[in-house]
Amino acid sequence: MKILGERMKQLREESGFSQNKLAKLVGLPQSSINRYESGFSNPAPETLLWYADYFDVSLDFLFGRTDKPQGKRYQYKPKLDPEMAKFVEMCFEPGTRANKELKASILKMVSEDKK
Numbered sequence: 001m002k003i004l005g006e007r008m009k010q011l012r013e014e015s016g017f018s019q020n021k022l023a024k025l026v027g028l029p030q031s032s033i034n035r036y037e038s039g040f041s042n043p044a045p046e047t048l049l050w051y052a053d054y055f056d057v058s059l060d061f062l063f064g065r066t067d068k069p070q071g072k073r074y075q076y077k078p079k080l081d082p083e084m085a086k087f088v089e090m091c092f093e094p095g096t097r098a099n100k101e102l103k104a105s106i107l108k109m110v111s112e113d114k115k
Helices: 002-014 019-026 030-038 045-055 082-090 097-112
Strands: none
Touching: 002 030, 002 045, 019 030, 019 045, 082 097
8 A cells, every 4th residue: 555655654754763763663674664665565553553653643644544644533522521511501691692602612612621
């Protein structure tokens, strides 16, 4: 798979690693890194997971399914503390449109704050 090798090479080069240095980090021979990047062979799933974890990218990115390193399927959905939700609910007069929109915005901000 050509894109996989290109992405692996891109990540290595952007990090300033030689194939040899990366091979030592991964625990593989330098020739394996060369074969992956050239598209002559595919890495084992464990190696792909290592790349994704080490370079903090998604497998979707490595496989070329998206150009966004975090992946197109990833959507952060924070959990809102029930006590905070109660508090925000008490702060607004029920039934008015403006308050409904403000409440939704505050709940969203409070949820995102937990990232």
